[in-house]
Amino acid sequence: MRGRGAQAVDRETRPGVTTGVRPQHASVTSAATGSWLLRGNDDRLSVYALVEGGVHRWTESAVGRGRFSGPDFFPVEGLTCLAVAQGANRYAHFLGRRERPGGGGPKADLVYAVQYQTGRTLGDWRSLGNPFRDPGEAASLGAPTAAVDGQGTVHVFVSGGPGGVMLRREAKSGAWEAWKDLRGGAVAGGLSAKANSAGLVELLAPGHRSVMHWVQTDPGTDLRRAQDLTPAPVPGSAALLETSPGVFTAYWSEQSGTGVYAQRPGEWAFPVGGAPGEGPHATLRAAVDGYDCTVLAHQGRTGTAMLGVCGTGAESGGLWWTDTGLACAGTPALALDGQGRVVMAMVAADGAVLVNRQRPEPGLTLSDWERLPGS
Numbered sequence: 225m226r227g228r229g230a231q232a233v234d235r236e237t238r239p240g241v242t243t244g245v246r247p248q249h250a251s252v253t254s255a256a257t258g259s260w261l262l263r264g265n266d267d268r269l270s271v272y273a274l275v276e277g278g279v280h281r282w283t284e285s286a287v288g289r290g291r292f293s294g295p296d297f298f299p300v301e302g303l304t305c306l307a308v309a310q311g312a313n314r315y316a317h318f319l320g321r322r323e324r325p326g327g328g329g330p331k332a333d334l335v336y337a338v339q340y341q342t343g344r345t346l347g348d349w350r351s352l353g354n355p356f357r358d359p360g361e362a363a364s365l366g367a368p369t370a371a372v373d374g375q376g377t378v379h380v381f382v383s384g385g386p387g388g389v390m391l392r393r394e395a396k397s398g399a400w401e402a403w404k405d406l407r408g409g410a411v412a413g414g415l416s417a418k419a420n421s422a423g424l425v426e427l428l429a430p431g432h433r434s435v436m437h438w439v440q441t442d443p444g445t446d447l448r449r450a451q452d453l454t455p456a457p458v459p460g461s462a463a464l465l466e467t468s469p470g471v472f473t474a475y476w477s478e479q480s481g482t483g484v485y486a487q488r489p490g491e492w493a494f495p496v497g498g499a500p501g502e503g504p505h506a507t508l509r510a511a512v513d514g515y516d517c518t519v520l521a522h523q524g525r526t527g528t529a530m531l532g533v534c535g536t537g538a539e540s541g542g543l544w545w546t547d548t549g550l551a552c553a554g555t556p557a558l559a560l561d562g563q564g565r566v567v568m569a570m571v572a573a574d575g576a577v578l579v580n581r582q583r584p585e586p587g588l589t590l591s592d593w594e595r596l597p598g599s
Contacts, residue, residue, distance in 0.1 A: 255554035264342030267562030287562035311372030361385035374423015413460025465507035
């Protein structure tokens with residue numbers, strides 16, 4: 225992300241945002257989507273959550289120390305959802321769907337902000353507009369997702385309107401291109417996008433009968449439609465994880481309730497177990513007992529947070545699933561702290577934001593949950 229790019233976005237929104245005092249009535253309304261637990265460029269972790277009237281952020285006080293300060297409050301009115309993405313330079317990019325009063329009903333658009341350094345303020349929230357002009361289609365604007373390619377270009381994806389996926393991204397000049405229609409069928413639930421270690425972006429969009437799939441084959445090029453993934457997904461359940469250099473494995477929940485499926489390019493989809501509920505999966509690669517492992521987390525069928533682990537590339541043998549026993553709202557988040565330990569965060573049923581991390585013991589054993597202050 226180039227610094228001037230944030231200044232080139234449409235300036236149709238409120239003036240610049242600064243860290244504010246948290247309103248007494250503010251409470252966590254939902255977990256964000258995407259990578260809402262992030263390790264910044266100084267290796268400290270930050271946690272982000274959508275609250276009434278804006279965004280809360282908690283920041284690790286020291287690398288790997290397990291204590292978080294905050295919350296810092298960043299006001300932006302009318303957000304109905306929040307997505308967070310991160311590029312190779314570890315800038316944090318924020319996308320939100322916003323509704324504002326207007327004649328004939330609320331007006332929806334997307335807003336964008338960026339944080340360049342851990343613990344610092346967010347830049348101005350600015351409007352990316354709405355790709356749909358018809359009032360009815362504009363009102364159906366979905367929840368956005370984003371990915372940052374190897375050149376630092378932010379790709380913003382959203383569904384709604386007559387179906388399919390719309391893309392808006394930065395041009396090389398730092399300005400934002402016009403919306404582009406990627407087409408595809410009707411989207412059933414949230415999108416998932418990531419860039420791999422080669423800087424190429426991929427996108428998953430759960431449909432009613434399959435997971436639609438787009439890939440970028442060369443830096444800076446348009447995304448092209450790839451083969452759909454089957455069996456049919458639970459709406460909004462798709463996720464990506466790079467499991468070998470430049471290669472993503474896709475994960476999604478199967479519609480008839482048989483659990484999580486995984487698929488790598490050129491292979492058949494295979495079941496990996498689990499009993500997921502609604503929503504996507506958090507994904508992570510981590511060292512466990514010296515082995516390269518894949519870690520997944522999701523909200524289970526009973527509403528509690530579930531954690532699964534297996535050797536990376538060995539998903540066909542199934543994952544070892546553990547139920548945390550704690551009810552969560554939305555999808556948990558996963559990250560590695562500055563000492564390489566797995567950290568898990570979730571929004572509890574009562575709105576509290578909880579965090580724990582890997583113990584120095586054999587296997588993937590987590591510590592006691594820490595409730596973040598002010599949540």
